[in-house]
């Protein structure tokens with residue numbers, strides 16, 4: 001049976017059934033009054049006061065929203081504040097100085113705890129050092145660090161002196177770093193000697209050096225010594241050791257620079273698209289209000305919680321929900337440097353257990369891996385401290401959603417949060433203290449967010465029909481522009497569904513989605529992941545979720561392939577759970593499941609089994625590459641892959657398939 005979200009419901013396993021948050025959860029939830037939806041509607045945009053009230057402003061704003069230069073919206077434009085002050089100083093002033101701010105878990109089993117005061121001291125010293133070495137307000141500082149405490153410290157030091165940061169994910173190449181520094185006119189770099197990868201020392205400094213050589217501008221660099229004697233390095237001209245700087249500026253403090261709410265807090269380059277990377281610009285007041293509000297209302301974070309978002313700070317999820325949101329609320333945020341399977345596959349659960357983590361937030365790709373490894377690993381530990389789980393980054397189908405809720409959360413609520421680098425913070429999700437959960441559906445738009453599913457002509461589609469996910473009306477955390485490229489911002493996100501002459505603006509997310517009769521949105525995938533088979537538009541994610549719901553399947557990726565007749569055929573790549581490789585049975589089940597979930601039209605022409613799917617370093621399946629492989633095309637650069645070795649294995653499997 002196929003339910004209205006299109007999920008296959010097997011009577012023996014009610015994967016499509018809904019869940020209501022327990023009374024005990026609701027009683028303690030930060031937000032539990034369902035009137036909040038109407039409250040926001042009745043007083044929009046003034047309703048966002050609920051978010052701005054969570055912050056301390058140097059100068060309260062009078063204007064909520066300025067929309068006369070749409071789509072370049074300005075939020076709280078006459079207000080002033082400092083993000084580092086909001087994440088640090090005010091918690092010291094309210095008597096929380098010795099409360100843990102960051103609990104860091106290193107790859108080699110090292111641990112460090114920073115109280116709010118520790119963090120304040122180190123951020124101030126580093127802010128003083130940056131300033132002394134030439135960084136001025138509005139200079140872009142690039143940060144190229146792995147998951148070590150100096151990463152959030154450097155971010156907050158920049159925020160303190162009003163220098164926007166541009167964090168480049170540590171796993172990206174020297175070329176990627178150089179392109180981003182060049183695009184942002186950034187003359188300052190904070191990096192490290194290296195970091196450990198599965199116990200081996202990996203040289204980061206040499207990548208940074210190569211980027212500097214490629215750049216024409218002078219770059220002043222601070223190097224954090226992460227590896228000590230395991231990787232000796234030399235400092236050249238205009239390079240300083242982080243720890244020497246701390247000694248030099250020991251005990252110094254820097255007054256937080258009062259920033260206009262609209263001043264840039266940071267830049268974040270998005271990955272995945274071809275051509276020049278897009279530098280998404282986030283503004284101080286709107287961004288911080290929106291991340292603080294969603295940390296409070298969606299992730300239900302309280303100051304006394306221990307909260308863990310197992311993402312990398314090199315991507316937007318880490319910016320919003322490891323650093324700015326949780327620290328603005330004064331909670332304890334866990335930061336983990338390693339991978340989930342080293343030294344063993346219970347590493348995350350050991351950390352949850354030892355730190356008594358209350359809230360855990362991760363990505364579907366990780367959840368599918370946990371499911372593939374089996375419940376023995378979480379079962380080794382006491383996970384009863386968990387009160388709420390979250391997921392972000394990709395659609396999650398009901399089977400892994402249910403597995404996560406049951407085996408990790410002990411049946412606690414799960415929020416499936418849809419948002420993007422460009423939205424800054426969560427925009428679609430259930431509110432866990434109010435809404436029923438539907439596995440496989442992110443939920444309704446948050447209060448104040450006007451998401452709509454529309455067709456090519458911009459007309460809203462009926463419930464159950466697939467359309468484009470768009471957002472009417474602006475929201476505080478939204479990107480303000482693309483760095484140095486207002487035009488691309490306007491064309492890429494606003495042109496398709498807006499009518500500027502009529503003064504109507506509508507943001508296009510680039511995703512497809514469906515809405516149900518209750519207003520719950522199921523995100524299907526990127527527009528470029530749509531396959532057109534004989535005139536039928538099929539979301540690859542839809543097919544993939546039908547495959548992933550087959551017993552024994554760990555993960556699936558589906559692409560289009562042009563057949564000899566010029567038709568597009570569906571090509572599926574499937575990895576199976578360990579120990580289950582009865583291909584013939586799984587193959588049959590896949591076809592049956594797709595047929596009953598979507599229809600015979602979605603049946604793949606070819607199914608290729610592989611031990612893993614090729615993934616980017618941020619964990620996203622690289623569908624472009626799989627499409628090229630399927631079409632027998634020349635493969636481009638695979639260096640952005642986390643597991644490039646898998647490409648050969650897939651090609652060999654295709655060869656066998658004929």
Ligand code: 6R9
Nearest residue numbers: 392393394395416417418419420421511523
């Ligand atoms: C936060 C983040 C954004 C894209 C987005 C969509 C996908 C994110 C999702 C989801 C389905 C969810 N996405 N959350 N799809 N359900 N809960 O991931 O930002 O890296 O910019 O990616 O990720 O396709 O458009 P970003």
